[in-house]
Amino acid sequence: MNKIKQYFKTHSYNxxxxxxVIIAYVVMQYLSNADxxxxxxxxxLVPICAYIVLAVSLNLVVGISGELSLGHAGFMGVGAFAGIVTAACLQGVVDSDxxxxxxxxxxxxxxxxxxxxxxxxxxxxxxxxxxAIVTLxxxxxxxxxxxxxxxxxxExxxxxxxxxxxxxxxxGGKVILSGALGATGVQKLSTFFAGFLLILFTLFVVLNLINSKEGRAIKAVRDNRIAAESVGINVTAFRMKAFVVSAFLAGMAGALYxxxxxxxxxxxxGFNTSIDILVFVVLGGMGNILGSVISATVLYVLPEAMRGLADYRMILYAVVLILVMLFTWSPKVKEIMSVVTAKLGGIFKKKEVGTNE
Amino acid sequence: MKKLFALLMAALMVVTMFAGCGSAETPATDAAGGEAPATDAAPTAGTIKIGSSGPLTNDYAVYGKAVEYGLTLAFEEINALGGLQFELRVEDDEADAEMAVNAYNTLMDWGMQIMAGPTTSGSAAAAAAECAADGVFMLTPSASDAAVITAGDNVFQICFTDPNQGVGSADFISSHNLATKVGVIYDSSNPYSVGIYTKFMEQAAVVGLEVVAEEAFTADNKADLSTQVTKCQEAGCDLVFLPIYAAEAAQVLTCADKIDYNPAFFGCDGLDGILATEGFDPALAEGVMLLTPFDASSSDPQTQEFVANYTAKFGLEPNQFAADAYDVAYAIYQACTAAGVTADMSAEEICETMIAQFTSMSFDGLTGDGMTWAADGAVSKLPMAVKIENGVYVGVE
Structure with missing residues (x-):
């Protein structure tokens, strides 16, 4: 029992x-099936899945590896069109959607x-x-x-x-991608289930990477490059690893999208989408994977939920962003929150003591 | 304990997210609750629900707004006639395919029966596929790309397709002997511009126009277009073809004026609205020719009435987008009346009758007389060339 408890304690975040993610999927899938x-x-549902994966993968570069990348949407685009071309080419070859x-x-x-x-x-x-500028x-x-x-x-x-x-x-030839117009007449293959699987895969890759030897090396490079170099960490190699894994995941999200x-x-x-994803990451917390998942969801739904406000919605969306940023960074809010958590923590501690006896 | 806090915050945010979803749903369920049978497109008492989407908030808002105003004005007039009653709802799609699908879904939740949009081609291509899949009749006022109507039999355009404009421009320039050496400045990141440019080049080769300069820019580097203008000047072009939008064309004209370069300028319907472009001296547009289906200064009584009503209601002169939208509303009205469409029909039933009507009827509107539609959804009407003289459009024969 204690071992399990210990495991849950150390891995509670993961x-x-x-x-x-699983509960949200089950609930939404149930509601969707029940009409x-x-x-x-x-x-x-599907775009949210794609944006969650994008936010989590960018968090790997921005939060964990500590590099400000402003070109994430580029990788998303590469993945999107590679995916579209692949799907179009496999039409008639692979039957299962x-x-x-x-x-x-x-x-x-x-x-x-x-x-x-x-x-x-x-x-x-x-x-x-x-x-930042070069990635842009x-x-x-x-x-x-x-x-x-x-x-x-x-043929x-x-x-x-x-x-x-x-x-x-x-x-009998068919144009798949036509320049500035992009791809039209794409067969829609993405499903919520596939999006859910992709999120799980992304979380699995990113969380395991963070908690591995490589992950610690990447964080060491972020925190103090010189110290990391002095203990023999190959700085460029580890930064590259994080960057490529992030691009890979962004490409998968792009294909889903x-x-x-x-x-x-x-x-x-373009740049705007890159910034949108970066906003998800910053608002969710640098290096906070769960934060990215939640902020991507909330910030995607927010402007859609405000459609009733017609022309004012994009202004209000910006205002909400500013307020949330100020709110979460305000020292007073932080103080109140720390008091609340301390109290809540106290309750839990007492309970834990109680159960042990 | 920080983790516990993080968890609590997470839970809180998830709750707010669902609250957000809930509030987005409420209007839809309310609307459905107020009606008798819960079919997915059940209308409220006696009104046919028309949906549209367009960029109402970003760079292209001028076009989305014009479409919204044109539709609003037309349906108000139609409702005042006392016959069939229509209800209009226009959603913002930011000229983005993803947002267009969201806007479309929102409209479907509302109970849309006919789609009178979207405004821009990229959005329309995405929404057209949804309309085709759901069997909702779609008539777009201004999404002119040829790919839009390929989505399905139920997707129609009231504007010229881009290829037609390219061919029409080349034919017009050559048949009127307007130029010996032609230069083209186009936006290579814009499907509208590339679509016209490509067909123009093909047709130019056919009719023997000599194109000596092809200069491109993209949406990201259009802050200064003087290089492109200078190159056209160096190549000795006596006519510059501008298959671009008014804002960029205004820049081109300003640059040309600065370097004392005075070729003839020829554009397509995107140039419409150049006289109203902010920070642009309309005097520079003197002599510019453009292909446009609509001329606000026309002496046609129908047009004059439209312009007067539109200006009185919205405080600005209508452009071609507003006129196209106005025509869309009346074309839908004419088809609905002729086919005896009633508000309690489902979107699919309306779609069937509308397809039959549109492929057989002839419609007279602001942007052309005797418009007919082919089965693929493309409109057939005569292109009209105008020349800007003393700040107004003058028809060119």
């Missing part, structure tokens, strides 16, 4: 994280991971503000590359070009 959710709430979705997620992740390596090599030589630039480069690509499929295989005319598709809409264009994956 258990709580998985627990909340108790409105269409709009049903429509939020779920199978194609999984393949698309995997390819999306791998391609984004490769993009992560390519971007990471030059970027991770920099630190701080410089790194790379995010825009990725977006612009996608925005100029034309990809088509005919000879996949064709890639920089304009519609250069595609030279054969008879892309296959949830029948039209996706490159302009979505």
């Amino acid at each position: 258990i709580a994280t998985y627990g909340i 108790m959710l409105s269409r709009s709430v049903n429509g939020y 779920f199978g194609r979705l999984m393949a698309a997620l995997l390819v999306g992740g791998v391609v984004a991971g490769i993009a992560g390596v390519i971007v990471g090599v030059p970027v991770l030589r920099l630190r701080g503000d410089y790194l 630039a790379f995010g825009e480069i990725l977006k612009n590359i996608i925005g100029n690509l034309y990809i088509g499929k005919d 000879t295989g996949i064709r890639v070009a920089l304009s519609q005319a250069e595609l030279h598709l054969g008879a 892309g296959l949830n809409y029948s039209a996706v264009s490159a302009s979505k994956f």
